[in-house]
Every structure is written in C-alpha cells, then in structure tokens.
Amino acid sequence: MYLNLKSPLAFFDLETTGTNISHDRIVEISIVKAMPDGTKDIKTMKLNPEMPIPEEVSLIHGIRDEDVKDAPTFKQVAKELAKFLEGADLAGYNIVKFDVPVLVEEFLRADIDFDLSNRKLVDAQKIFFMMEKRTLSAAYKFYCDKTLDGAHSAEADTLATFDVLNAQLERYEGMEVEDLLGKKIGVLENDMDKIHALTNKKMVDLAGRIVFNNKGEEVFNFGKHRGKLVSDVLKKEPGYYDWMMRGDFPLDTKRKLTQIKLRDFNKK
Known part of the structure; x- marks a missing residue:
C-alpha cells in the first residue's frame, strides 16, 4: 500500500561517533524521501566527523576513521542536505x-536554521510501543493467553511473572538471542546463570553508569567521559573519583567505582 502523503516524507537514519547529542557527530546519513506520487528518492553519504570515532562505536556500525578521512564534513554538504x-x-x-536532535545540532553548527516548526515528525518506534x-x-x-486479574497487586504480579518466564523458556529455549543492535549475543537456555549473563551482560553497576565495552573492560556510560575506560580516567583525572563520591550517584555505583579504583591500585 502507498502512504497517504500530502508532503514528501523523509525517512532517515544516522550513524554517529557516539550517543551524546551535543558532542557527537554524524559519520553516515541515509535519507529515503517518499513522495506523494509513490516514488522514492534516496541519498546516502559518509561524513568526516572531524573527531576520532571510538573503537567501541566502530564495532557497532563498522565505520572507522580511515573510512571517512576523505569524506566531506557535514558543513560542506549542509546546504545540499x-x-x-x-x-x-x-x-x-x-x-x-536522538536522530532529530543530532541532525538539528549539525545544521546549527553549519549556521543553517533547520526549522522543525512546520514539519511533521513520524516515529515508527512510538507506534510500535503504543x-x-x-x-x-x-x-x-x-505468552500465557490469560488476562491478569488484580494487576499491580504484589502477589498477582509475582505469580504472573512466574508464568511468563516459564512460557518464554518453553517458546524460545534454544533460540539465538540478539541485542538491540542485531548482534548475536548467545542462546537462550533454561539455565538461570546463562539467562543472567544474557540479560545483564553490559552493566557493571545497577544504574548503568558504568558498563562493559566489547572487550569486557569497564567504561563510563555518561557525561564527558562516556566510552572511556574507568581505569584510564581515574589515573589521568583523580579528582573525578572524588566528584562522583560526593555526587548524587547510587551507593551501588560508588561501591563499584571504589572496587575498580582499589583493584587498579593493588595492581601497582
């Protein structure tokens, strides 16, 4: 079926140097512009972000510094886009x-006021979740083809969760599991140790402020040091540890941070 369009609808996706909207830059953009008459116009280009692409990010989208070193910068193609x-x-x-805020930031850096006030925003994820x-x-x-009576009472919710997990394992046992980026991370088995490893693989602390990168190393997952090794940051900027310990972070996060600091100290 054709989309019922009064104006062109530009589907787009970005690959970037990271997930910080104000700091990270676009390394690839693809736009599929659907026209009211049913035709499509496609534009895809790699871009030089004018900053290094972290290795852990390159492992996700496959784009490395050498792939974009001769590509135009966003500013050079901003008017064309x-x-x-x-x-x-x-x-x-x-x-x-994510994508819209990052795109607007890039246009503003190029001194182009990319106005959203007269544009409709259509997010397929929101429809999916609704x-x-x-x-x-x-x-x-x-999973169970049953109606949950007494939802939000502790016992009813707990018993329902028990039934759901049983039904999930019956349905999915032996199937490969992918993360949100489509990367295969294992097989679902009726084994709680293995389920724990699958569902909690990247988190170091419960709040997710520190996570494991693809090499199994602890990296910060927020702020100015996002993606950097915790051990490197604590070594080069010792005051960052004190700042976090004084800050409004969960006690579990502070405990894990202290464990990493002590572990590295004892290695000396």
Whole structure:
C-alpha cells in the first residue's frame, strides 16, 4: 500500500561517533524521501566527523576513521542536505529522542536554521510501543493467553511473572538471542546463570553508569567521559573519583567505582 502523503516524507537514519547529542557527530546519513506520487528518492553519504570515532562505536556500525578521512564534513554538504529535505516531513525509528536532535545540532553548527516548526515528525518506534504494549499484563496475555486479574497487586504480579518466564523458556529455549543492535549475543537456555549473563551482560553497576565495552573492560556510560575506560580516567583525572563520591550517584555505583579504583591500585 502507498502512504497517504500530502508532503514528501523523509525517512532517515544516522550513524554517529557516539550517543551524546551535543558532542557527537554524524559519520553516515541515509535519507529515503517518499513522495506523494509513490516514488522514492534516496541519498546516502559518509561524513568526516572531524573527531576520532571510538573503537567501541566502530564495532557497532563498522565505520572507522580511515573510512571517512576523505569524506566531506557535514558543513560542506549542509546546504545540499537542507535543500534535499526542504518541504519534507521527517520519519524514522526512535528519531525524536536522538536522530532529530543530532541532525538539528549539525545544521546549527553549519549556521543553517533547520526549522522543525512546520514539519511533521513520524516515529515508527512510538507506534510500535503504543500498539504492542510492554506491560506485565500484555506479556501475560501474549505468552500465557490469560488476562491478569488484580494487576499491580504484589502477589498477582509475582505469580504472573512466574508464568511468563516459564512460557518464554518453553517458546524460545534454544533460540539465538540478539541485542538491540542485531548482534548475536548467545542462546537462550533454561539455565538461570546463562539467562543472567544474557540479560545483564553490559552493566557493571545497577544504574548503568558504568558498563562493559566489547572487550569486557569497564567504561563510563555518561557525561564527558562516556566510552572511556574507568581505569584510564581515574589515573589521568583523580579528582573525578572524588566528584562522583560526593555526587548524587547510587551507593551501588560508588561501591563499584571504589572496587575498580582499589583493584587498579593493588595492581601497582
């Protein structure tokens, strides 16, 4: 079926140097502009972000510094992209929280006021989450084909979760599991140790402020040191540890940070 369009609808996706909207830059952009007459116009280009691409990010999207060293910068193609998107509404998956803000930041750096006030934003992820509920009641209905009576009472929710896990293992045992980026991370087995490893693989602390990178090393997952090795930051900037210990961070995060610091100190 054709989309019912009054204006062009530009589906787009970005690959970037990271997930910090104000700091990170675009390394690849792909736009599929759907026209009201049913035709499509596609534009895809790699971009030089004018900053190093962290290795842990390259492992996700496969783009490294050498792949973009001769590519144009965003500023060099900004007018071309703005012209291509002129009069078009914007669409994509999870674009409202990330892709749109990053794109607007890049246009502003290039001194182009990319106005959103007259554009519609269509986010397929929001439709997915609205139509396919992620509540316990929805999971109970989906996996067990039962209606959860007494939802939000502790005992009913607990018994329903017990039934859901049993049904999940019955349905998925032996199947490969992928993370949100489509990377295979293991096989689902009826083994709680292995389920724990699959579902908690990257987190170091419970708040997710420190995570494991693809090499199994602890890296910060927030702020100015996002993606950097915790041990390197603590070595080069000792005051960062004191700042975190004084800050409004969970006690578990502070405990894990202290464990890493003591471990590295004892290695000396």
